[in-house]
Amino acid sequence: MxxxxxxxxxxxxxxxxxxxxxxxxxxxxxxxxxxxxxxxxxxxxxxxxxxxxxxxxxxxxxxxxxxxxxxxKPRTVGMIEFHGSRGVVRLPVNAIEQDLKLRIEDAVDVGHLEVNIRAHAKQRQADVKVHGTALAQDTPRYDDLGEAVLAVVNKYLKDSLQFKLRKRQVTIEAFRNPDQKARVV
Known part of the structure; x- marks a missing residue:
């Protein structure tokens, strides 16, 4: 508040x-x-x-x-329920955060990730914050990394959880210089 x-x-x-x-x-x-x-x-x-x-x-x-x-007032939940291939699945938000973190690390050249999800069950919407560090020293555009991370988050929420992305905040820092940040809000 x-x-x-x-x-x-x-x-x-x-x-x-x-x-x-x-x-x-x-x-x-x-x-x-x-x-x-x-x-x-x-x-x-x-x-x-x-x-x-x-x-x-x-x-x-x-x-x-x-x-x-x-x-x-939208209420945040600790468990997310969605329809999987074998029926209804209930997972804690922490497990979904870890799964999303691993998917981002596999798809994008980003490390040291912190993923925070606030899920609103009735509206089927989620607020996502991602903070990470670029692994390559000569990354030309951090905005592109931020957009790639956002694409992975969007795809995961829509395809796997059937959730919409409500609020998003993606911050990617440089490998050596933490002053160069890309922020996708």
Missing amino acids: RAPTKWLVGLTGFLTLVIGCLLMAMNTNIGYVSDWLVSIMNRNTKLAMISLIVAGGFIALVGLIILLIGLF
């Missing part, structure tokens, strides 16, 4: 907690707090009704946001 999202969720959670506690204190008899709230409401009933409507609307809005996040 990014920092602004954490801040927004924290703020809405805090405001929901404060409003909920005030409404609970008003409905139950909790010492001085409920007496203070009732005295404020008796002085200006119109302001009290407006504040109750705003507080209730805020709580309903927070509930709606939490409901929508729960319904539509």
